[in-house]
Amino acid sequence: MEKLIRLVPWGMVWILGLAFAAPGFAQDQEDQEELVVRQQKKLSSEFLKRASWLVDYDEARSRAKADGKLVFAYFTRSYEP
């Protein structure tokens, strides 16, 4: 699939993006442990350390309320390089 997304024009990404997120995608072959490893790897990404990112939704909302700020929500996937 990574090969597939490189083959398609940028405009295709909208339709492929969530397909990559699909829970059933190769799920039978993929080990949940491996997915947890990938998730943890994503959560330890360098960009998350360079600013005060929160990954807990409730905490983000509480912090926004306490600080009088809006939430900048960034949605990504764990199995992308």
Place this chain on the structure above:
Amino acid sequence: MLFQDPFAEFGKSVTLYCNVISKVKGDSLQGMILEKKGYSLPYIAILDEQGRLLAPHAGKNSVDGFKSTLEKAKEVQAHLAVLERRFKNGDLSSGADLLELRLDLRHFSPDEGRKRLANFAGLDQDRRALLTQYIDRASYAEIFGSYVSKTLSLEDAIARYDKLFATGARPASTEAGTFWYLMAEDAVSRKDLRIVELAIKRLEGLTFEDSELANNVKMAVQMLRQQIASGS
């Protein structure tokens, strides 16, 4: 962009929240992107302190682009507050505008949206139809979200989609395209040819005003057919 120092500086003006869609079982927030009107990844949106959508980011992924979306979100938030105040003071026109904006931003579940629309008297037929369309699209998003969050199986998601479609509710072509591509891909991985063929048929039945999107879907269908032919 998110790695750069200017972004870290911008980040101090907001609360930064990262939602990682992981396919890990038990991750209940995987479908949240769809509640916030996101249909592609990565996706960025500005939310209020309750997590309600104010503005999807549609511009450049740059600090200037993010600042622009943040400003738009603040304007929307201020506009919502004005409409709310006027409505509380008896201005029904503001109440209608408020309902429309909040339905468009998916501040309510589809069920709650339907109740609010049913209880709001005085809307003309065209506006009621538009607001119904917003709710219908939120209903489709709810199905997609439940599927991505794994609270619906592939078969149940399709059954719910078809049941909703039978009521006359229609998704936007882009949303329908995402849904059926998602179904097809998962069916390919399960080697369920019946569902792959169904999804391809549905994809082929979609029409797009944007010729590039139409071409993209055509290519997606071709790739799916190649996957079937190769037995992958």
